[in-house]
Amino acid sequence: MTPASTLIHPTAEVSSKAEIGDGTKIWHGAQVREGAVIGKGCILGKDCYVDKDVRIGDNCKLQNGVFVFHGFNLEDGVFLGPGVMLLNDKNPRAINPDGSPKADTDWIASPGVVGYGAAVGGGAVVLPGVN
Template structure:
């Protein structure tokens, strides 16, 4: 772990994890074995980064985000080791683009998020998916490339359609859908 990284209270960094310079990890987080947190990455409070996840800069994870084992967040839209004339490409010869993961979202094991993309609040990316476009709040996406196959609530359980819209079978919370977006109904 770099001495230039900032780690919040009660956060735990497991064996062989690498946390780079200027990374900021909030409080009560867990960074699993062999995970990589890139230079300047920002991670909110109460996040879980599972074993061998690769979070490349300039990723931003808001509070309560779950990143499953071996997830990859990319950061280069035109990756090359060398320039067109064959010289080794330097860090100054590309512009890093990042993945943003909004509050409460979960990314399943071995998913790849190809920057630049934003994963919406409380969304769920299924294991093994490849995300190449933004994911709406509460969306359940799966596949290669990832497509919306349903909706999930804050509990992570797939919502059930009924005459009044959508309902979480675990919490009873109600949702309405309009123009491809989902919103919680105020109680």
């Protein structure tokens, strides 16, 4: 559901199954996946990616090029600088030892939380399971 006061740039891709809070702005090329919940008064900069089922609190600011993958949640008032990546796979691989491709079911997202009012500097990579 998207409140009337919310701004979504025409080039942004926001799933109809995502929830966007009142007054939130989603800019150029951003993508918000199904099940994501974005709080009130947030800003998602150019080319941000918010994965499925991610929860973002109120008044958060995600600068350009931020990636928040499944399993991470942001509490209220979080600031993520440009290019921050919140990763979720502790052992990423494309193939199994026998050479067969990995499937979506071959791993479990490691959860992480960025706490109330926290700031993460530009270009930082937050590893899976870190709070």
